[in-house]
Amino acid sequence: MLDYKFITENLEAVKTNIANRFMKADAQEVANLYDKRTELTTNLQSLQQKRNVNAENMKGKAAQTLTAQERNVLIEEGKKLKEKITNAEAELSIIEEELLTQARKIPNMAHPDAPVGKEDKDNKEVKIVGELPKFDFEPADHVKLGLNLDIVDFDSATKVSGTKFYYLKNEGVFLELGLIRYALDILQKKGFTPYITPDIAREEILEGIGFNPRGEESNVYTLEGEGACLVGTAEITLGGYYSNTIIPKEKLPLRMAGLSHCFRREAGAAGQFSKGLYRVHQFTKVEMFVFCLPEESDRFHEELRSIEEEIFQGLGIPFRVVDTCTGDLGAPAYRKWDLEAWMPGRNDWGEVTSTSNCTDYQARRLNIRFKHSDGKNKFVHMLNGTAIAVSRAIIAILENFQQADGSVRIPSALVSYCGFDVIKKP
Numbered sequence: 001m002l003d004y005k006f007i008t009e010n011l012e013a014v015k016t017n018i019a020n021r022f023m024k025a026d027a028q029e030v031a032n033l034y035d036k037r038t039e040l041t042t043n044l045q046s047l048q049q050k051r052n053v054n055a056e057n058m059k060g061k062a063a064q065t066l067t068a069q070e071r072n073v074l075i076e077e078g079k080k081l082k083e084k085i086t087n088a089e090a091e092l093s094i095i096e097e098e099l100l101t102q103a104r105k106i107p108n109m110a111h112p113d114a115p116v117g118k119e120d121k122d123n124k125e126v127k128i129v130g131e132l133p134k135f136d137f138e139p140a141d142h143v144k145l146g147l148n149l150d151i152v153d154f155d156s157a158t159k160v161s162g163t164k165f166y167y168l169k170n171e172g173v174f175l176e177l178g179l180i181r182y183a184l185d186i187l188q189k190k191g192f193t194p195y196i197t198p199d200i201a202r203e204e205i206l207e208g209i210g211f212n213p214r215g216e217e218s219n220v221y222t223l224e225g226e227g228a229c230l231v232g233t234a235e236i237t238l239g240g241y242y243s244n245t246i247i248p249k250e251k252l253p254l255r256m257a258g259l260s261h262c263f264r265r266e267a268g269a270a271g272q273f274s275k276g277l278y279r280v281h282q283f284t285k286v287e288m289f290v291f292c293l294p295e296e297s298d299r300f301h302e303e304l305r306s307i308e309e310e311i312f313q314g315l316g317i318p319f320r321v322v323d324t325c326t327g328d329l330g331a332p333a334y335r336k337w338d339l340e341a342w343m344p345g346r347n348d349w350g351e352v353t354s355t356s357n358c359t360d361y362q363a364r365r366l367n368i369r370f371k372h373s374d375g376k377n378k379f380v381h382m383l384n385g386t387a388i389a390v391s392r393a394i395i396a397i398l399e400n401f402q403q404a405d406g407s408v409r410i411p412s413a414l415v416s417y418c419g420f421d422v423i424k425k426p
Contacts, residue, residue, distance in 0.1 A: 001104055004034045018108050020326040025105040026308050033099040035371045040092040042361045047088055051081045104207070108361040110326045111335035117325035123338065124325070129309060130318030131276045133400050141345025141407075142398040143276040146172070148406055150426045152277070164266060164281045166391075171423045175397070175410070176284060176390050178417030183286040183311055183388040184257060190307060192257035192288065197237035199261050200228050205240035208366035210332035210358075221263050234258030235384040236285035242291065243366040246377055252370060253292035253300060257387065260285060273346055276395070283391040288332040290383040291368065294360065297381035301357040304385035305337045308353045311387060315411040320349055332358040341396040352392045354383030 007014050007030050014027040039040040039178040058074050115124045122239045130292045133139075144197075146152035151172030157165040168176055184194055203222075206229055206336070212218045213229045231237055238258045247254070266279045277283075288307065290300045299369070312319050324336040333356035340349035360379035363369070369377040413422045 001361060002106055002108065003364070004030065004099065004103060007031060007103065007106065008034050014106065014109070017326075018106065021107050021329065021331075022112065022118050022327045023105075023107050023331065025107070027106060028100060030099065030102045031268045033095060033102060033147045037092065037095050039068050040088065040095055044085065044092055047081060047085045051078070051085060054078045054081060058283040072220065078182070104365070107329070107331040108334050108359060109425060110329060110333075113323070113333055114129065114329065115323055115325045118327035118411075119325070120154070120328065121201045122325035122327065123208060123322040126321040126323055126337075128318070128320045129313060130316070130389055132344075133344060135344070135402075135404075137404045139344040139399065139402060141276070142343075143345075145345075145398045145402055145406070145408060146276070146394075147172040148425060149408065150404050151423060152173070152381060153357075154276070164279065165196055166277065166280060170426075171418070171420060172394070174418045174420070174421075175394060175414070178414045179388050179393050180259060180286060180391050181417050182314075182414055184259070186307065186314075187255075187257040187286070187288065187387060190255070192255040195256060195258045197231075197260045199263070200226075201231050201236045201240060202228050204241060206231075206236055208243060209236050209239045209362055210228065210330065210365070211236065219264050219266065227270050230263035231260060233262050233285060233384075234260040235289065238287060238289035238368065239362055239382060239384070242368045245368055247291060247368065247370045247380060248262065249370045249372070251294070252380065253290055253296065256289040257424070258287045258289065260287070262389075273348070273350065277391040278350060278395060280391055283389060286387040287391045288355070288385040288387050291363075292381045292383070293370070294378070294381050297357050297383060299361060300381075300383050301335065301337075304355040304383060305339075307387065308337075308339050308355060308385060312339060312341065312352070312396075314413045315393070315397065316413075317400055317411070319352065319392075324354070330356065332356070332361045334359045334361070341392070343395060344399045344401065345395070350395065352389060352391065353386035355383070388425075 011027055013039050018025050026279055054074055054077055088249055115122055153167040153169060157167050164413055186196055206213045211220055213220050220232055238256045261282055262285050263282050266281060288304055292300050307403045319339050319341045322338045324338055329336050336354055336356040338351050339353040341349040341352045342364050359381050362382045363379040368380050370380050407422050410418055410421050
């Protein structure tokens with residue numbers, strides 16, 4: 001959430017940012033409500049001051065010289081002030097709640113270099129890493145490969161759980177576990193503390209992170225009657241870990257690596273590029289998260305991106321880096337880098353990781369602060385990044401390392417984790 005004063009003092013810039021992100025929010029209404037809150041707060045403070053003066057006049061030495069009539073006047077005045085204060089507090093509470101509701105609709109400011117646009121085609125390609133594979137045969141997509149190798153089963157999962165679920169089996173199980181351990185080992189060496197996070201979070205934590213837990217447009221599974229949701233990413237549970245906390249400055253930065261299942265409704269997700277493992281309702285992911293000082297967040301954003309690049313370079317998977325356009329940033333993000341792996345089955349790039357610098361947007365909503373050297377408590381900056389989204393990494397491995405006989409080579413970095421160097425037809 002943006003600071004109310006910032007919105008009011010930078011109204012036109014905030015309006016432009018909302019338009020560039022193609023979101024619905026009313027910055028002018030927030031500014032009006034903020035001014036109204038200031039007015040009501042001043043009025044309430046004036047009434048409280050009058051109440052205090054009235055109370056002082058009713059006690060102590062001054063009270064001993066009061067006549068009965070003067071005392072009755074003060075008592076009556078005290079009753080009226082009490083009623084006015086009660087009404088003023090109620091009106092202020094209503095305005096504050098509406099102000100918070102409207103302000104939460106306003107997205108974070110975008111980085112000035114973020115490309116303005118609405119769709120994937122508006123993203124800016126930064127670089128390509130690795131050589132695209134060349135096949136002397138017609139490459140298959142991961143669905144065909146997975147079924148032929150008997151490592152994934154979509155039909156049984158549809159029967160048991162519904163569409164967009166899957167079973168991993170045989171070598172597919174060890175491939176997933178290998179990818180998880182491979183990523184965690186890299187992160188632990190870089191100072192990340194590993195966590196296995198809960199798969200459920202309270203709605204207020206989702207809202208604090210910037211996810212919408214309600215409504216038809218929500219991508220979140222809610223748990224009826226629980227006030228909680230299944231998490232779509234460990235960003236939610238890692239980000240909520242320090243909610244309503246003042247972190248000692250000397251403990252920053254905090255680097256966290258969270259392993260979790262991720263649950264997403266993916267309502268309306270269709271098309272040939274959404275089939276198979278690319279868009280599913282449940283998958284496993286290792287997420288990176290950083291809490292840091294405000295002046296350090298740009299540097300840590302680059303660090304998270306470099307780790308993502310290291311992970312996929314280590315796997316030998318060709319990828320490109322894109323600077324995400326304003327319309328695809330997501331409300332909390334100030335800037336977002338995506339890594340898109342080459343996927344021969346679609347003869348195109350497909351997103352496999354992203355990393356976002358959310359500045360103090362989430363921290364302000366979750367009330368996560370640090371004590372500054374000036375003695376004041378200030379909001380930390382929060383960043384997140386995907387280390388491995390296992391289902392999409394499996395797509396990239398199967399399609400890039402497939403061989404003419406239908407087998408798939410395992411990247412050398414994973415062999416020691418998986419215990420085999422090739423997956424063959426049974």
